Amino acid sequence: MPAEVIMPALGLAQETGKVLRWLKAEGESVSKGEPLLEVETDKVTVELEAPADGVVAAIRAEGDDVPVGEIVAFVLAPGESPPEAAPAALGVSREASVQAEPATETASATEERPRRRLASPKARRLAQERGVDLDSVTGSGPHGSVLAADLAGAAKNGAAAIETGAVWQRMAERVARSWQTVPHFFLVREVDASRLAAWRQVARSRPGGEGVTHTDLLVRICAAALREHPRVNATWGDGAIVPQEDVNLGIAVATDDGLVVPVVHGADRLSLADLSARRAELVATARDGRLGPADVQGGTFTISNLGMFGVDAFLAIVNAPQAAILAVGRIVDRVVAVDGAPAVRPTMALSLSFDHRVVDGARGAQFLDTVAGLVEEPAGLVDR
Secondary structure (H helix, E strand, O other): OEEEEOOOOOOOOOEEEEEEEEEEOOOOEOOOOOOOEEEEOOEEEEEEEEEOOOOEEEOOOOEEEEOOOOOOEEEEEOOOOOOOOHHHHHHHOHHHHHHOOOOOHHHHHHHHOOOOOOOOOOHHHHHHHOOOOOHOOOOHHHHHHHHHHHOOOOOOOOOOOOOHHHHHHHHHHHHHHHHHHOOOEEEEEEEEEEEHHHHHHHHOOOOOOOOOHHHHHHHHHHHHHHHHHHHHOOOEEEEEEEOOOOOOOOOOOOHHHOEEEOOOHHHHHHOOOHHHHHHHHHHHHHOOOOOOOOOOOOOOOOEOOOOHHHHOOOOOOOOOOOOOEEEOOOOEHHHEEEEEEEEEEEEEEEEEEEEOOOOOHHHHHHHHHHHHHHHHHOOHOOOO
């Protein structure tokens, strides 16, 4: 059957993506894994790859904002044609979607089609805010794309600027929709982080462990806990609980263009050193705006750590269709009771948000208890 080309979700709370440019025209042959089109969200610009070998058909016009999960084209094997509903859904004629023109003719048509200037999401935002025509800027990025640094000193051309209030309004609306569609409940627990801090130093002293962070330890701890509590690793889809075999941990990363959540796939199967290296690679890629679809898809659980910003505790919004997200505050000395006497200990607040359709209160409490126990005694996980 025809292979569908679908608009992917490339960021937290993303609702649409924009088709920037087709790298293949209708009727052209394409190989599986070959770049097919460029897609832009408010966070990243990526190339989507062809899902199969075949001929491109029923493509979506450039410049369209497309809802996440919607089909933007098909790749047809010999003898196949797009589904009957495809032309209406994609806004193209049946004849145009079925007929495959010779590659030489379609290539010339593609060349005549106006191409949108390649630019990073941040560069586009800055250009709009400053009223700068991107076509007038010399780009220093890959294939001549415009980067944020290229806009330094660029003159205004009178274009309208984005109102900051409108940006915050859109963010507030996204959060409100999340609260309406996902029945959240929250659990909060303060844990003794003294051994976590100590074992981080142990891990950093070992070969390959120089870059281990508290977040790396928490990813490893959560991966182990998810294996013990598979319901928390499930997702919600089509009105039902969907079990997940793989433990894929998303890590919320703050970038200049907003929040993105790259995913460490198979986190429970990685050594601590390998996990740390992969996390560092994803964070660097996210901040450079170079995340690909595979880097942000398939997450089954998310960790959001704001401790480095001096935040004591917070409640995070579940990243649907996942069932839970862990919010991590800073490690700070607090007075606690030890054997009936006051003592100062480094402590950390963990807040877990759950989708109640997937995880009930008892299961959530059991999972949090497992996570807290591993935070307070992580030696076995660090040694592996």
